[in-house]
């Protein structure tokens with residue numbers, strides 16, 4: 001059995017070798033020739049998994065060690081008998097921590113308390129649900145929008161336009177697909193309060209950057225259209241700008257690798273079910289009060305410093321991601 005794996009998947013080296021020939025390659029460099037005689041492909045987001053890569057190959061499983069899967073042509077894979085698995089929810093707490101750090105930063109620099117702010121959460125899946133729960137506990141008034149969930153569950157979520165109209169801060173946690181691409185654009189921004197803040201840690205293409213620049217709103221972005229080539233004006237005027245690392249927590253990456261290994265074990269009958277990186281510190285989910293958050297988050301994650309670094313060195317977008325010291329989840 002042969003596996004091609006992105007060499008930047010942490011905690012993986014040595015785990016699969018007893019059962020397969022494993023070749024590690026930089027995600028961007030993985031080519032059709034590399035995967036032709038492979039049975040499985042373990043990726044992150046840098047490998048476009050589509051007909052151009054996979055047609056004519058032996059690949060039966062594409063397992064992405066990421067929450068997002070817009071780099072995979074799932075329809076083509078389904079039509080060609082290739083199983084696709086994702087690491088759904090793996091880094092939700094890492095993203096929660098990014099949102100928390102951004103909210104603390106905004107509250108300090110703009111001078112408000114959570115009880116004075118309405119937070120709109122767009123996309124209430126693994127990440128959005130956590131953001132909702134913690135933000136409510138911190139004292140924010142939280143309004144949610146998730147049309148597919150509302151359709152299925154009738155849970156009282158609001159239409160996007162209504163959430164946008166009332167929100168002081170609007171945070172996006174949707175997957176990227178045809179229904180969410182540029183869902184935040186001119187028309188939506190026109191409905192928002194002047195000076196409201198748009199936060200995006202989902203995918204860059206969910207927010208129309210040019211429309212944001214014209215909107216009179218403020219923004220804090222982790223993800224960008226056309227990464228790694230950022231619009232300099234969008235970057236320069238951002239309240240916070242980070243290099244697509246919202247989900248980069250140690251536990252998030254460990255979860256992602258474990259989920260990919262589990263998918264492989266399941267698909268090929270390997271005795272690795274339940275494997276988890278032994279060297280990764282376990283997650284410690286717990287409630288955290290706003291004041292404790294304000295007192296502690298800077299010691300774990302200085303989002304302001306990270307933002308300044310990206311603004312000063314936008315050309316380092318990819319290397320900042322590659323060399324990232326994964327953050328410790330502490331709530």
Ligand SMILES: O=C(O)[C@H](O)[C@H](O)COP(=O)(O)O
Pocket residue numbers: 044045046065066067068069091244245246247248321
């Ligand atoms: O989809 C995800 O899991 C995140 O956006 C992730 O942080 C980005 O993917 P990666 O840098 O691991 O390729």
